[in-house]
Every structure is written in structure tokens, then in C-alpha cells.
Amino acid sequence: MKRLIISHGDKGGVGKSIYAMLAVDYLLSKGLDVAVVEGDIQIGDVAKRYDGVDGVTSFNVDLDKSGRDAENSIAVLFKHIEKMGCENVVINAPANAKKALDTNAELILPVAQDLEFEVCVAWMVGIEEASAEMSEKSIICEMADRKIAVVNRHESEYDADFAWFTQPQYKKAWEKSGGMIGEIPELASRVAVVLKSHKNRSLASLAGVDSPLMSVERQVFKNWLKKSWASAVAPLIDGGE
Known part of the structure; x- marks a missing residue:
């Protein structure tokens, strides 16, 4: 698949980078390349973390574009994917990725299907109501094979801060449209600081026997x-497996 x-x-x-890292590590844990x-070429934190990690290749495509420039970026993206023969991307x-992704959903989805990809979208939920409203308007979420809305917990944030919980109509609408709900639990601040100081290691290696972390x-x-x-x-990537 x-x-x-x-x-x-x-x-x-909202946690897009940390979700991407979790997805990469999960696929690696299954023995998959x-x-x-990296769509955010200004920061590039995900690509940097996996630089030199076995089983991972990376490339940058500037997805912070709009109009014809965004369409060109999507074309470059899929040319790379097709030439590399990638099976897990x-x-x-x-x-502001809606400028490129949602505007060009009717280009992205058919090409992905032609290349026999399942399109799986993780929508990272922001605290403010605008995040919930935009999830309903996201065309690529609407067209995806699977989608999950993910709350990224922080130590000082609680359910009441999220419009998805204070105004549950957003959550209900998401679930009615076939979307799943998940969360990334909070991580102790001291460990989070240590995580940031080890940027060229996969997340799983930081949990392994050769980890530089204390026990x-x-x-x-x-x-x-x-x-x-x-x-x-797992619910997004594995689907019905």
C-alpha cells in the first residue's frame, strides 16, 4: 500500500512538524522506507532531524506559494515522488498551506490516485475557533481517503481552550464527514528540551537502548x-489494516 x-x-x-516526525518514525518502525x-523551507526542522537516518530520503519543495507558483510547486513535488519511486511520503x-494544498486539491488527489497512493491528511487542531472553521472548508481534507483531526497537548492547555470542545458542533461535523479524532499527549517539559537538543536522531532512537537520554x-x-x-x-496510516 x-x-x-x-x-x-x-x-x-499547532504541531504539524511533530506530527510529521511521528508519522516518519511510525513508518520506520514498520520496516518501511x-x-x-519539507514544505516549510524556511525552517526545515523535519528534514533536518532525519538527515542521515537509514531508510529516509528528503527533499524540499516550497509549498508556501499561491496561484500559478503553487501549481508549479505541486508539479515539482509529484515529479520528485514519481522519479524516486517513493511508496511512503x-x-x-x-x-498557510491552504494556498497550495487546498487550492490545488483537484490536481493533487487525481495525480496521487494515478500513482496509486492513498491520501491521508492529519489536520492539526489550533486553539482558536478559526482552526475548527477552516477544517470544514479544507478541500483536501474533504477529498482525502482518510483524515484525522489531532489535538497537540501542551502542559498549560486544557480541553476548554479548544473550540472543538467548547463548541462541539465542529467536532461532530468532522466525525459526520468521516474524520477521525486523535491527540498527541503532553510531554514533560524537561524531556521536550532534551528532545530538541538531539536533532539528528529519529524519535524512536531516543527511546531505544542507545539513547543519549537518562533512563x-x-x-x-x-x-x-x-x-x-x-x-x-496508527489510525490514519493503517486505516483498515
């Missing part, structure tokens, strides 16, 4: 990784 996984959300700071598409979308940090991270995969990643 070939998968095109898009970490979307259209807002900055992965191509990482993870796209880390930039903020207790490693176990905290391992538990977080398993919970994140189970709630937010």
Missing part, C-alpha cells in the same frame, strides 16, 4: 511515543 501523508492545519505552532517532503506543510527520560519519552502513535498516527 502506498501512502501520501500530509501534516496540515494551516496555522503555525520513507520520503520526507510524509509532507510537512507550512503555515527515566527515555522511559517517559517511550511512553509518550507509544501513546502518540496509538492515538494519532
